[in-house]
Amino acid sequence: MQRVRLLVFNAALGVLDYRVPEGMTIEFGSIVIAPLGPRQVLGIVWEPERLNAQEVPESKLRPLLGVMPAPPLSERLRRLIEWTADYYCAPLSSVARMALGSMSALRGGGTTTEYRLTGEEPARLTPQRAAALDALQGEQGAIRELAELASVSEGVLRGMVGAGLLEAVTVDLDRPYPPARPEFAEPKLNDIQQDAADIFVEAVKAKKFAPFLLDGVTGSGKTECYFEAVAEAIRMERQVLVLLPEIALTENFLRRFEHRFGVPPVLWHSSLKSSERRRAWRAVSLGAAKVIVGARSALFLPYANLGLIVVDEAHEISFKQDDGVRYNARDVAVMRAKFEGIPIVLASATPALESMQLAEAGVYRKIDLPSRFGGATLPAINILDLREEAPERGRWIAPRLVEAMKDRLAKGEQSLLFLNRRGYAPLTLCRNCGYRFQCPNCTAWLVEHRFSKRLACHHCGHETPVPEACPDCGTGDCLVACGPGVERIADEVAEILPEARTALVTSDTMKTPAAIGEFVAMAENKAIDVIIGTQLVTKGYHFPDLTLVGVVDADLGLEGGDLRAGERTYQQIAQVAGRAGRGEKPGEVLIQTRHPEAAVIAALANGDRDAFYAAETEARRDAGAPPFGRWAAIIVSSEDQAEALSAARAIGGTAPNLPDMLVLGPAPAPLSLLRGRHRFRLLINARRSAELQKTLREWLDPLEFPRGVRVNIDIDPYSFV
Numbered sequence: 001m002q003r004v005r006l007l008v009f010n011a012a013l014g015v016l017d018y019r020v021p022e023g024m025t026i027e028f029g030s031i032v033i034a035p036l037g038p039r040q041v042l043g044i045v046w047e048p049e050r051l052n053a054q055e056v057p058e059s060k061l062r063p064l065l066g067v068m069p070a071p072p073l074s075e076r077l078r079r080l081i082e083w084t085a086d087y088y089c090a091p092l093s094s095v096a097r098m099a100l101g102s103m104s105a106l107r108g109g110g111t112t113t114e115y116r117l118t119g120e121e122p123a124r125l126t127p128q129r130a131a132a133l134d135a136l137q138g139e140q141g142a143i144r145e146l147a148e149l150a151s152v153s154e155g156v157l158r159g160m161v162g163a164g165l166l167e168a169v170t171v172d173l174d175r176p177y178p179p180a181r182p183e184f185a186e187p188k189l190n191d192i193q194q195d196a197a198d199i200f201v202e203a204v205k206a207k208k209f210a211p212f213l214l215d216g217v218t219g220s221g222k223t224e225c226y227f228e229a230v231a232e233a234i235r236m237e238r239q240v241l242v243l244l245p246e247i248a249l250t251e252n253f254l255r256r257f258e259h260r261f262g263v264p265p266v267l268w269h270s271s272l273k274s275s276e277r278r279r280a281w282r283a284v285s286l287g288a289a290k291v292i293v294g295a296r297s298a299l300f301l302p303y304a305n306l307g308l309i310v311v312d313e314a315h316e317i318s319f320k321q322d323d324g325v326r327y328n329a330r331d332v333a334v335m336r337a338k339f340e341g342i343p344i345v346l347a348s349a350t351p352a353l354e355s356m357q358l359a360e361a362g363v364y365r366k367i368d369l370p371s372r373f374g375g376a377t378l379p380a381i382n383i384l385d386l387r388e389e390a391p392e393r394g395r396w397i398a399p400r401l402v403e404a405m406k407d408r409l410a411k412g413e414q415s416l417l418f419l420n421r422r423g424y425a426p427l428t429l430c431r432n433c434g435y436r437f438q439c440p441n442c443t444a445w446l447v448e449h450r451f452s453k454r455l456a457c458h459h460c461g462h463e464t465p466v467p468e469a470c471p472d473c474g475t476g477d478c479l480v481a482c483g484p485g486v487e488r489i490a491d492e493v494a495e496i497l498p499e500a501r502t503a504l505v506t507s508d509t510m511k512t513p514a515a516i517g518e519f520v521a522m523a524e525n526k527a528i529d530v531i532i533g534t535q536l537v538t539k540g541y542h543f544p545d546l547t548l549v550g551v552v553d554a555d556l557g558l559e560g561g562d563l564r565a566g567e568r569t570y571q572q573i574a575q576v577a578g579r580a581g582r583g584e585k586p587g588e589v590l591i592q593t594r595h596p597e598a599a600v601i602a603a604l605a606n607g608d609r610d611a612f613y614a615a616e617t618e619a620r621r622d623a624g625a626p627p628f629g630r631w632a633a634i635i636v637s638s639e640d641q642a643e644a645l646s647a648a649r650a651i652g653g654t655a656p657n658l659p660d661m662l663v664l665g666p667a668p669a670p671l672s673l674l675r676g677r678h679r680f681r682l683l684i685n686a687r688r689s690a691e692l693q694k695t696l697r698e699w700l701d702p703l704e705f706p707r708g709v710r711v712n713i714d715i716d717p718y719s720f721v
Helices: 075-087 092-097 103-107 127-135 143-150 154-162 191-206 222-235 247-261 274-286 296-300 329-340 353-360 399-411 486-496 513-524 565-577 599-606 609-623 641-653 692-700
Strands: 003-008 015-019 031-036 039-046 111-117 166-172 210-216 239-243 266-268 291-294 306-312 343-348 365-369 380-385 414-418 427-430 447-449 454-456 463-465 479-482 502-505 530-533 546-551 588-593 629-638 661-674 677-687 710-715
Touching: 003 031, 003 092, 015 031, 015 039, 075 092, 075 296, 075 329, 103 274, 127 143, 127 154, 143 154, 154 166, 191 210, 191 222, 191 343, 191 365, 210 222, 210 353, 222 239, 222 247, 222 306, 222 343, 222 365, 239 296, 239 329, 247 291, 247 513, 266 274, 291 296, 296 329, 306 329, 329 343, 353 609, 380 599, 399 414, 399 486, 399 546, 399 588, 414 565, 486 502, 486 530, 502 513, 546 565, 565 588, 565 599, 565 609, 588 599, 599 609, 629 641, 629 661, 629 692, 641 661, 641 677, 677 692, 692 710
Parallel strands: 210 343, 210 365, 239 291, 239 306, 266 291, 306 343, 380 588, 414 530, 414 546, 502 530, 546 588
Antiparallel strands: 003 015, 003 039, 031 039, 111 166, 427 479, 447 454, 454 463, 629 677, 629 710, 661 677
16 A cells, blocks of 8 residues: 555545555554644545545655554444544544544553652641642542642642652553453343343344344333343453443442442543543553443444443433534444444433334334332322412422422431522522623523522533622612522422431532542432432432432423423433332322423323323424434524624525425524524424435535634534524
């Protein structure tokens, strides 16, 4: 191979040809260093017939500089990268970059230096050093990483090294992970679970593409069933990928995995230290890491010998990436399994409607677990109509729910209150002049966080202290919190049940896996009486003494223009309801609503999931919505509103007039200002038969826009803000 075509990680450059110097050995998928002007760039050697590029005469080709000491990306992974870029209308280089999740790992093995506390504690400490000593107990990492953990400067830590408070440790970058042991703690499954497990095990042995939908009620033992397939893959010396929708579930899953296999799995998510990412990437690429548990980005790792993929909580919208490459990890995982020729298990108590339809059509094989494991029963679900049973003035928890919480506290049982709204109140206004606190960068109200005494935007991260007086009229002591967030509910619980031990579980209070692990341990040890939380508490947790779940506002998810609002609300409430009564004690769920007649609320009350899915299916069919039609969104943004509007109108004005495609818009996005950028949207509704991606490219590629304008395509959108 004397001439090669490289995919370089710059969408503007795309594809470049180079010459292979004599004596250099490369193959398709090799990661190489190439010259580009005075700089050096990384590239992946690709099949020339699969990438279009301008032909350059042999005499003008520059030679490659070197090959990185990392395994080449397999043909199967290269095909997945191509499919993802094509389906989601994303630059090929942007998708390929996700496969190189640790640039430092490409340089090969070796050692690095990390630091840890020595245990010394002098009599006199500066406040910064004292804070670092408290924050870094049990931690080890590079100076930069430790500085971030301790919220101090790197200079403070270097001073601590000189003072003997921190010591250097040499770390082997390629040290092996302890092997998982499939026979460590084999479970006793009931007959239904064993039948499901046997099917998955046989699929792993067959080494063929086989998509399964594991549909089991909450507490039915779905994890134990697919763990048997994981065990078989380990016995066969093959790798397993388990995708989780968010880091919040990781700690609980790790404990279950370690209990079954004797050691924790290999982790992959954004919170890993750089040395941990480097070690994991190399172990994955060399085949040494057998079981990898991670967030959606783990899907593109260069597995050496993948034998099984599991997508847990497969209905979760967290699997959809909302920026960059806007892919859905659930769907891409199915395609990766297809390219790899291996089985995939999509596990959920509330499967996505699209997955249910594919199962009905015979594309997925549906495996049912209809009852809870170990004799536990599903909780009784009751509707609390707030129009008839209103809370006391100034409160948000209705009397019947209050009495149920008091009863559980007296019995020594636990309660959980769910409200999917962070902070203390979603809106703060001045009672004197009516001024409302709005984010300067987004079309959104600032949310009051009373614990941290700040007003924050949950879209861009803007924060400001809560002022003493209204910034508009200058009146003091006039600010009013409107509506409840979980912090306000926590305050109300403290007033109602002053003796109860409470835990507030949100992304603001549980920022690390360690914090979540501490919460889980306290809940399991009955050190918590009442849990108040957002969607973080809706799934994955098993607390045997939790017997009451209260949904504070079931109508919240039905508000706004979300085209999947009904399905999403059903899934969320069904999942949180599933936390109740998972042990020997029966559970109860009280759902507060002002719309008990709504289809989703009625289905929850009657425990009739099939009726809800049937009604939702017909509504989608009538609307030509997924899975019976296709959606795509075009989002146009700019810091200049007129510029964004002009670009959006140019796109709308050149929209194709096709019988199988309807273009709606442009119109201002619901969040018309986001992170300082003005936004307009077009929504495309197409038939399943339409060549949607091809049409979008032919429509948009010829158009030119000012440099400040961004045009993003979202295939199969989940967010409509």
